Amino acid sequence: MSSAQTFSVVDLISAIAPCQEAHKLEAQRRLDNLTKPIGSLGRLEAIAGQAYSIFSGQVPQPLSKAVYVFAADHGVTEEGVSAYPREVTAQMVLNFMQGGAAINALLHQADLTVVDVGVDYEFEKAPGLCRMKVRRGSRNMHREPAMSHEELGQALESGACLAHEARKKGQHIVALGEMGIGNTTAASAITATLTGESIGTVTGRGTGLDDLGRNRKLHVIKRSIKRHFGASSSNPEPLEILRCVGGLEIAAMTGFIFGAATERMAIICDGFISTAAAAVAYAVCPRVADYMFAGHCSEEPGHRHLLRYIGIKPILDLGMRLGEGTGAVLAMPVIESACRLFSEMATFSSAGVSEASPKAN
């Protein structure tokens, strides 16, 4: 990891400030004076406190919301690890642009940007499509590292740049989504290497593999990890894990998270793939977790291990496993609602409401 790009990551993360505990306490004091029994809004209060500390005590109203869907192909699809053919990545990007995908139906006034960081297809210029292709798909991790050092650096940098642009556009809260046939294979390999959990534990059926397909996927992941990190995993560097068994969209999301944390934006992770990117970012710089919300808990078995690894708790648990950012955008109204409490709720004294005595009246 001696390329020029690595230096920019180091510079980038040095600009990430931790969120202040004092802000969380101040938020809780405010919440405790609002016209509701203390603690009665449960996790909404913790979410409000986290947002308050992310925004340094100035929660913007209304929140400007955006979703970034990072798309790339994966060389490892050559090994037959997905229920869908590789072409579906490009087909789905076109579907996003035409408004026909699940994420389009679930946007709820959030701004959608689709980012091509490595799809094996040349897209024409289109509004809402950001063309930052590093390569037409990552390399096949089963045979070589998924990315060269330069490719990794470029993907990370693209993501970070987008986050800076997002802030310039005035966006406050950004959801991560992805599209990439084969990317649960990459995410499973990252998860096993990063968390130390067994490959079998963290590898699921992706978009719908049968037992035979899943066994092939397990075998490919096992061989890939062995090739790059040896039989006994010797705690490889997080960015090296990302480079060898990750993917271009995952790397771009990692870069985006670094950039978004630098800009003090609230970040909502979606499912297994985006949380794999978040876990790499967390492993490099634990402070980023202060800026993260987990939109939901996916059915992909590796996801809950990643959430535990980062130490973030999902807002929703609806048995979803689609990606695209769908679980992240569904959680947006909950976070928005939590933020709105501060600016709209009355205090006991302002509303003339009597306070409680726990001893019963």
Add this chain to the structure above:
Amino acid sequence: MSSAQTFSVVDLISAIAPCQEAHKLEAQRRLDNLTKPIGSLGRLEAIAGQAYSIFSGQVPQPLSKAVYVFAADHGVTEEGVSAYPREVTAQMVLNFMQGGAAINALLHQADLTVVDVGVDYEFEKAPGLCRMKVRRGSRNMHREPAMSHEELGQALESGACLAHEARKKGQHIVALGEMGIGNTTAASAITATLTGESIGTVTGRGTGLDDLGRNRKLHVIKRSIKRHFGASSSNPEPLEILRCVGGLEIAAMTGFIFGAATERMAIICDGFISTAAAAVAYAVCPRVADYMFAGHCSEEPGHRHLLRYIGIKPILDLGMRLGEGTGAVLAMPVIESACRLFSEMATFSSAGVSEASPKAN
């Protein structure tokens, strides 16, 4: 239960049609053709299917959303069962009208109606306030039935009328909320009697009782149930449970649920109190459950027993215990999102996306 009002309940529930299984199957067939792996949207698909069957295959877009917060006082507060004084019911109604309560901050474009069915205060006419007072608070269940037959009938009828009016206003999806100091005592008594669970299991700290306060509450509930239904509970009639140990706002919500199901509206229950009303409605007419969504699972311990009794699964689980409809309105965007899938998502063929083969590609 021989009053004139009982007859209208019988008439009312005879007009409730069950939702058709055929509609759910048709919905699933549609969902399976949309551009996403089969089943990958998890519970969102089940929610979409239920909405599709509630609306007889014509899911309106956009959904017109409303929240009805039913408020009443409780005679049993004389026994010292709440952390807050009785006046808070009226104070909070005024807070709702002034926009300072949690429910106001969480509305998300839903229309709010506050319904006074029994607050111990004379409110002036105000937009968004529906004055249907039956009595200035229910009677003290510890000494006599909480309502006379006539009062129960009037509260049920008021709720049903409001539901019919809601439909006339074009509302499709209605969330239930409530405000009433003392009403967790009533809901616990209903829950224990209806489900057969022990009083200790289904009784919590309400808005914040300490151990001593909770013990007093337990004692009052135990004595009240014994007074009305004898030591060995002999399966009393659901509406008789409601009359003896319920409350005016709970009865009005039960009536509202009957009316809303008659009108084929989607009903979102909130926490412990509104679900107690829903459980009574379900006990009288199990078909109403077809029209119900459980917005969330409250921290009040009796709530999960009621959800299991009715057989509905909460959408959110965020540790909330406030009432007012807060958990129900938070779930609205999830239900709306599920409904939008049908009208906005492309099919595999319309979008030109290749389909899956579970054997891996």
